Amino acid sequence: MNVYGRKPVDLQRVSTPTGQVFVIPERCKGCRICIQFCPQQVLHESEKANSKGYHYPQVAQGKEESCVHCEFCTMVCPEFAIFTTGGGP
Amino acid sequence: MPEEKIVDRHPLDDIIRSDRMPHIWCAGCGIGIAMRCYAHAILASGIPVDQHVVVSGIGCSGRVAGYMNIDSYHTTHGRGVPFAIGLKLANPDLMVTVFSGDGDLAAIGGNHLIHAARRNVDVKVICVNNFNYGMTGGQVGPTTPTGARATTAPYGNPELPFNLPYLLAASGANYVSRWTVLHVRQLKQDILDAFNRPGFVFVEVLAPCPIGFGRANNIADGLEEMELYRERCVMADGVPLEQLGIDLREERPIYVGTFVDRDQPPYQPIQLEVDS
Amino acid sequence: MTTRRVLTGKHFMHGDYACAEGAIAAGCRFFAGYPITPSTEIAERLARRFPQVGGVFVQMEDELASMAAIIGSSAAGKRSMTATSGPGLSLMMENLGLAVMMEVPCVVVDIQRGSPSTGLPTMAGQSDVMQARWGSHGDYRIVAYSPWSPQEMFDLTILSFNVADRYRVPVIVLADEVIGHMVERVVIPPEDEISFWERKKPQQPPNGKFKPFLAESSDLVPPMAHAGDGYRVHFTGLTHDERGYPDMSAETHHQLVTRLIEKVRRSADDVTRTEDYYLDDARIVVISYGCTARSARRAVREARDQGIPVGMLRLISLWPFPEERVRELASNADAFVVVEMNLGQISNEVERVTRQPARGVFHAGGAMIPPEPILEAIQKVANDA
Numbered sequence: 210m211n212v213y214g215r216k217p218v219d220l221q222r223v224s225t226p227t228g229q230v231f232v233i234p235e236r237c238k239g240c241r242i243c244i245q246f247c248p249q250q251v252l253h254e255s256e257k258a259n260s261k262g263y264h265y266p267q268v269a270q271g272k273e274e275s276c277v278h279c280e281f282c283t284m285v286c287p288e289f290a291i292f293t294t295g296g297g298p
Numbered sequence: 299m300p301e302e303k304i305v306d307r308h309p310l311d312d313i314i315r316s317d318r319m320p321h322i323w324c325a326g327c328g329i330g331i332a333m334r335c336y337a338h339a340i341l342a343s344g345i346p347v348d349q350h351v352v353v354s355g356i357g358c359s360g361r362v363a364g365y366m367n368i369d370s371y372h373t374t375h376g377r378g379v380p381f382a383i384g385l386k387l388a389n390p391d392l393m394v395t396v397f398s399g400d401g402d403l404a405a406i407g408g409n410h411l412i413h414a415a416r417r418n419v420d421v422k423v424i425c426v427n428n429f430n431y432g433m434t435g436g437q438v439g440p441t442t443p444t445g446a447r448a449t450t451a452p453y454g455n456p457e458l459p460f461n462l463p464y465l466l467a468a469s470g471a472n473y474v475s476r477w478t479v480l481h482v483r484q485l486k487q488d489i490l491d492a493f494n495r496p497g498f499v500f501v502e503v504l505a506p507c508p509i510g511f512g513r514a515n516n517i518a519d520g521l522e523e524m525e526l527y528r529e530r531c532v533m534a535d536g537v538p539l540e541q542l543g544i545d546l547r548e549e550r551p552i553y554v555g556t557f558v559d560r561d562q563p564p565y566q567p568i569q570l571e572v573d574s
Numbered sequence: 575m576t577t578r579r580v581l582t583g584k585h586f587m588h589g590d591y592a593c594a595e596g597a598i599a600a601g602c603r604f605f606a607g608y609p610i611t612p613s614t615e616i617a618e619r620l621a622r623r624f625p626q627v628g629g630v631f632v633q634m635e636d637e638l639a640s641m642a643a644i645i646g647s648s649a650a651g652k653r654s655m656t657a658t659s660g661p662g663l664s665l666m667m668e669n670l671g672l673a674v675m676m677e678v679p680c681v682v683v684d685i686q687r688g689s690p691s692t693g694l695p696t697m698a699g700q701s702d703v704m705q706a707r708w709g710s711h712g713d714y715r716i717v718a719y720s721p722w723s724p725q726e727m728f729d730l731t732i733l734s735f736n737v738a739d740r741y742r743v744p745v746i747v748l749a750d751e752v753i754g755h756m757v758e759r760v761v762i763p764p765e766d767e768i769s770f771w772e773r774k775k776p777q778q779p780p781n782g783k784f785k786p787f788l789a790e791s792s793d794l795v796p797p798m799a800h801a802g803d804g805y806r807v808h809f810t811g812l813t814h815d816e817r818g819y820p821d822m823s824a825e826t827h828h829q830l831v832t833r834l835i836e837k838v839r840r841s842a843d844d845v846t847r848t849e850d851y852y853l854d855d856a857r858i859v860v861i862s863y864g865c866t867a868r869s870a871r872r873a874v875r876e877a878r879d880q881g882i883p884v885g886m887l888r889l890i891s892l893w894p895f896p897e898e899r900v901r902e903l904a905s906n907a908d909a910f911v912v913v914e915m916n917l918g919q920i921s922n923e924v925e926r927v928t929r930q931p932a933r934g935v936f937h938a939g940g941a942m943i944p945p946e947p948i949l950e951a952i953q954k955v956a957n958d959a
Contacts, residue, residue, distance in 0.1 A: 232305070233306055236319055238325035239325055240519070245524070263325070267301065281482070284486070285331055287328060287520075289308045289314065289319060290308070292308055347806075348803075368806055369807055370806075371808075372809065372820075377642035379639075380640075383639075384604065384643035385647065385649060388647035389652075392802050409639075410635065413634075413635040
């Protein structure tokens, strides 16, 4: 990536975390709060629906490497239906 | 990292009654978010889970007691606070949290709320404020903003709502703060800190109520109310307590943050030196 | 003042104070209340005594809070009590129902005064009897005792705690202002002679499988887990299943409410208390309770001196109503005379159970019914027979 200005000396060692998204479709109620507030816009509504008809979140195409495990979706989901775990670099 | 993985278990499933999921709250309701912050804070608190007790009243927010996998008491309307006082005074080792709604705590429960704050009892109160009586269909409540519509205020609420932080500060609470369910990190931290703050702690949590409140007030869904919080919330540095009221009619800021942080000693029942 | 827990010995003691000492002797260590004549002295005594014996006294902001606080305290394992009078009991009704539904033991002392409404705050009444039975909404049963002396204020308060704990039910001590404010001999036994009935405990350790509202024994009382014991129980006032989880079904509701009622019905043998006076050969039975029974006993004695075959059944437990004993008496007696300081509350029960009209000697309250009108009523009944 391009870094303008001072370059941190440990840039090679430090890297952006990556996260793995987990979804529990049957709990989702389609509120879309996770989709809207993900800072990396990783999620979108899946075309599939759960048994109540709600379209649960899915990782958008092209965004598979974008989750940084910020855990905002985990914290802001009212339904305990989505969470991430942190992978290493 | 590939696409999402579909699972049927959540990391918090031991601290919530996962056998009762999905819960009853509407799509876009913020109560689940507040509950999640509370659950997370319990696990991070360092206090054994078996010592945590939640007490709730009646209302949608009151249903939290039924979903937490800890000792939980779903009591009568407005009477959660004195019930919690009984629990705490009977067993001071318990960490007692009252989790209830604006109508339950500030209308029918108002008297108990201010007296508990006056006594500075060592009880933590999380007040989910969704500006109406949601469970019964969206009636006007003590925190409904002026002009907002509700089923019992079809022409717009003619009354002024409570400025809860002002009320609780005047009553003597040790700690008073307000967040919204968008401020998940601050909320969870605040609840976590509350467990270590002796005395009466009151945390107001603004939350969307898309069906009860939002629909009547041109807020399309929970997401839109979250966006409203994002736009209008401002940290209340140095804002006087009397200006912390919420008015949705104008583009006024909604103040969040810590408003009162006192160190008064918590209520202690009198115990004399006794000859054995 | 002494710091002893149980004031063993002979005393000349105020009725309300005797009730407070009974609570202490029973191991009650939590009192939440609100001042109301004529029960205030109970709160005052406990405000002074509880700090000496390791109890917690708190004066709450109203009776609703008091009732809620004692249920909370009892849910955490402490024997808990409140004391009030008619107007306060009215305020406690909703939470009384909560205690019934949650099956949390507690003792509520009602020193009755002239009612309804503000009535006669400083004078006796006995008109909360039906309210004690039916005051809260819904079908339910509680236990209620009626002391007729400061001695019984002491003894029946202890019994109330025992019954409450064993059956997980609220128990009301239905006294009246005469008994509450009178000063009389009270003998307090040594502490080790005071019986203590334990709450039923869960038989398994906390393993996630305990069902807090599963009653497998014939007494229909589920074992009780307290807050902090590790069982992670859920207690709700909503209709619930054996796990304590809300269950909004007609079937569960009927089962639950029926069990709660049956539980108290089955306790009757253990719980019922009456006292007989001259009943062996009685053709006329006087039924009375509380302070009124003192006058009634005098009238019965005088009537017997006149040769009238009359006896008295003094009710000590008012609820559950001692149906069996009254029915038993009905098989030999020709007539019942019910004497009470209300306009016919227990009288209704007597008529219901005996299926015959009872003669009433009633007064709405304010002063003890003297023996004379009772004697007159007995004489009239004897003449009509």
